[in-house]
Amino acid sequence: MTITQSSSQSAYSSAPTAAQVESACRFPVLFLAFSGGAWLFAGLTLAALASVQLYNPTFLEGCPWVTYGRLRPAAVNALTYGFALQSAFALALWFIARLGRVELSSPLGLAVAAKFWNVGVTVGVLGILAGDASGHDLLEFPLYASLPLIASYVCIAAWALLALHRRAEREMYVSLWFVGAGLLWFPWIFATAQSLLLGWQVTGVVQAVVAGWFGQNLLQIVLTGSALAVLFYFVPKIVNRPLANPGLTRAGFWLLLLIGGWGGLAQLASVPAWIPAVSGAANFLVLVPVASLLVSLWQTVDGKVVEAWRANVTFRFLLVAAGLLLLSVLRTAFLGGQSTQYTFFATARTDIVLLGVFGLSALGALLHIVPRLTTGEDELPSVGLTDLVFWTSLLGVVGVAAGYSLAGLVQADVNMNVTRDFLKDGIVASAERWMELNLSAFGYLKLVTAGYAALTVAALAFLANFGLAVRRCFVACCGGAR
Amino acid sequence: MAPQLQLGALAPGPLPNSTEVYPPTRPGLAAQGAEVYRSLGCAQCHTRAVRQTQALYGARLNEVGNSPNTLLLPGLGGSDPKPVNLDLLLALATIRPDLTIAPLPLPPALVGDTNIVARLKQFADNVALLKRNDTKVGINRPTSGPSVNDLAGKLPAAVFERVSIEAGERAVKYLSDAGAKAELTFYNLGPDIERGWGARRTVAQDYVNDSPVLLGSVRVGPDLASLATRAPEKFAAPWKFASTNTAAEFERHLLVHLYNPRVLAKDSTCPSAGYLFNKQKPEIRAAGEPLTVPGTDAPVFPKHEARALVAYLLTQRVDTGVAEAPVPSAPKAVPAAAPKAPMKP
Numbered sequence: 001m002t003i004t005q006s007s008s009q010s011a012y013s014s015a016p017t018a019a020q021v022e023s024a025c026r027f028p029v030l031f032l033a034f035s036g037g038a039w040l041f042a043g044l045t046l047a048a049l050a051s052v053q054l055y056n057p058t059f060l061e062g063c064p065w066v067t068y069g070r071l072r073p074a075a076v077n078a079l080t081y082g083f084a085l086q087s088a089f090a091l092a093l094w095f096i097a098r099l100g101r102v103e104l105s106s107p108l109g110l111a112v113a114a115k116f117w118n119v120g121v122t123v124g125v126l127g128i129l130a131g132d133a134s135g136h137d138l139l140e141f142p143l144y145a146s147l148p149l150i151a152s153y154v155c156i157a158a159w160a161l162l163a164l165h166r167r168a169e170r171e172m173y174v175s176l177w178f179v180g181a182g183l184l185w186f187p188w189i190f191a192t193a194q195s196l197l198l199g200w201q202v203t204g205v206v207q208a209v210v211a212g213w214f215g216q217n218l219l220q221i222v223l224t225g226s227a228l229a230v231l232f233y234f235v236p237k238i239v240n241r242p243l244a245n246p247g248l249t250r251a252g253f254w255l256l257l258l259i260g261g262w263g264g265l266a267q268l269a270s271v272p273a274w275i276p277a278v279s280g281a282a283n284f285l286v287l288v289p290v291a292s293l294l295v296s297l298w299q300t301v302d303g304k305v306v307e308a309w310r311a312n313v314t315f316r317f318l319l320v321a322a323g324l325l326l327l328s329v330l331r332t333a334f335l336g337g338q339s340t341q342y343t344f345f346a347t348a349r350t351d352i353v354l355l356g357v358f359g360l361s362a363l364g365a366l367l368h369i370v371p372r373l374t375t376g377e378d379e380l381p382s383v384g385l386t387d388l389v390f391w392t393s394l395l396g397v398v399g400v401a402a403g404y405s406l407a408g409l410v411q412a413d414v415n416m417n418v419t420r421d422f423l424k425d426g427i428v429a430s431a432e433r434w435m436e437l438n439l440s441a442f443g444y445l446k447l448v449t450a451g452y453a454a455l456t457v458a459a460l461a462f463l464a465n466f467g468l469a470v471r472r473c474f475v476a477c478c479g480g481a482r
Numbered sequence: 483m484a485p486q487l488q489l490g491a492l493a494p495g496p497l498p499n500s501t502e503v504y505p506p507t508r509p510g511l512a513a514q515g516a517e518v519y520r521s522l523g524c525a526q527c528h529t530r531a532v533r534q535t536q537a538l539y540g541a542r543l544n545e546v547g548n549s550p551n552t553l554l555l556p557g558l559g560g561s562d563p564k565p566v567n568l569d570l571l572l573a574l575a576t577i578r579p580d581l582t583i584a585p586l587p588l589p590p591a592l593v594g595d596t597n598i599v600a601r602l603k604q605f606a607d608n609v610a611l612l613k614r615n616d617t618k619v620g621i622n623r624p625t626s627g628p629s630v631n632d633l634a635g636k637l638p639a640a641v642f643e644r645v646s647i648e649a650g651e652r653a654v655k656y657l658s659d660a661g662a663k664a665e666l667t668f669y670n671l672g673p674d675i676e677r678g679w680g681a682r683r684t685v686a687q688d689y690v691n692d693s694p695v696l697l698g699s700v701r702v703g704p705d706l707a708s709l710a711t712r713a714p715e716k717f718a719a720p721w722k723f724a725s726t727n728t729a730a731e732f733e734r735h736l737l738v739h740l741y742n743p744r745v746l747a748k749d750s751t752c753p754s755a756g757y758l759f760n761k762q763k764p765e766i767r768a769a770g771e772p773l774t775v776p777g778t779d780a781p782v783f784p785k786h787e788a789r790a791l792v793a794y795l796l797t798q799r800v801d802t803g804v805a806e807a808p809v810p811s812a813p814k815a816v817p818a819a820a821p822k823a824p825m826k827p
Contacts, residue, residue, distance in 0.1 A: 057744075064755075067523065069527065133523060136694060203490055270683070271485070416673055422718065423704075427751055
């Protein structure tokens, strides 16, 4: 397979071969990817249980550990730190190893650091369930869980950046820009937010500003950036063409870094008015980098969409993820202001980025990476399970996104209209309404539960397929590579 | 950085024209309740932020005042004489073309008072002039219905409600020029405020005593920023104070809501916090009073956490005006019967 990404094909005499590169990064990447999949399953289960309580409050009643106020943050943080960031590390290591043509040194140590990350996430999720949540969106892990996370992250990122430094392929491809930016961006925002919120404890609403800034940077720059790295790696590779418009891509990359982090405070109340105003403007401006990046991808793939969709399962994931990326920035730009404040519409955005934009791209990428690192084949052992992962995750993401968004619009209407009853027209209706019909059996919020359930099935199918591949690898004595 | 530079130094400060400090420090039990609020994740469903879409103005007439044309005329039916400001009546008629102006007949007892007779004659002429002016500029003043005389007779009177600041200030100027005492009033408006969730929008100053600041981002339940000042009829399931001990009753109401929200509001989707209550009387001295939940026989005993959480909720008040978000001073505009937060040792 040709590496269409590298601009110069000049092979260094000392550069390792693809097989050597893959064998060196195999263990940590597989470990991170499998743990990520496991956290995806765990987080989605928690999210599904939490969503049931939105319309059936007696469900799991009587135990504070599983009350909605703890289940929901536990789910979101498990998905963010357990699944999303962990998979992002796996992808980052793999991109650095492949695109930089570099062997990771002492991969076992990296796996130990990854293990510590998992310990941190486990402690954090249990801490939230036990009632130690910090109370800030996407930063709910208590301090005693955040410290091991930071320590483990420092190891993983230092390893990755050192590998990046030692790369044989000196020219950095677009995917590596995003990977490198994410690796440097995350410690900055995470350490800043944690020290300002849990350590130093800034006064009053500045806390909400800091938490909002962190959440926006995490979703829009780190995770969306990771998804874009996947898109820019796989799309040209699958259609077997070079990247069509490097100049536009470069502009998009820098503009995204410049503008992407400014949104996220557009719905904050009780702060000086300029903060939501600046944020709302940034939500519009970010359309420019996202559009330019997507246009560049579209020019690359132009005319071969249908062909690639049929031929390659990874491409299907990526196409949906790219569509969701465009959709998510559009809906935030046009409807993300005062009108949908305090509704599920904003909740939907976190889920769309975590599970849709990032989740689908990561799953698509891992469906390519995992078989190469285990069996050495191009696809996972079970084609049926791979198809199941695609369709259930697609349905699940659409269900969650549409369910929360539509429920949010129902709520927004009630919020703004004092003649409507807040409880009956807003909350109960969002669980029992479907367009103009009143259905107690199937409303928007129930669609969300169904979506989470479908995604849980997808996570299970992915893990099963992963397990099959690993088993086959062991049976064949690790594919002869080690 | 900019938000921190602007807001980071905020601290509880004195209110203008008072010795009180706002926001006040939470009493110990309520401060513990804040931890329960955070720990149970109440902020996942409840916001603590009141929004305001606009502010409108009005003019309120407080005193008839003392102009040269203020006469002491006996009321209808021979009651005690009341001061009537003739200039004020004309000014009211000018700014309120939707009201009639009633003629003032000469009371029989004052026929001999040449001063009053002349003033009333002058007034009748002025009214005639005003009506001629009405027809000239095309105002169709009704001939019957409420009159400016009625308006000026019952004080304090809202001359204008919910109008632009220009209209409000113009009215106040007219009334003051006529010698009356009038003031500019304002109205905080928006769905949240009309729902009774607070008297004004919340501002950064309201949260300087909080850490962590739990603003909340989704309203699955009503806003709690000003729960302690919410009138009973503004709840999802309206209720009424049965006794004069409103503070104790409010506390009991909230405890029952925590124990089982669906006892009070049938459609509530709030999860029950039954784990904050003991079924049996606990073997401690500070067991507290038992709580009788409507519809059940055996009383339950709220744990310390439940009482702390309720104490915290009862400190949630947004009814103090601050410089950037004042609260209307009218006694009617502020939700009445706001119970005081119970101060517990």
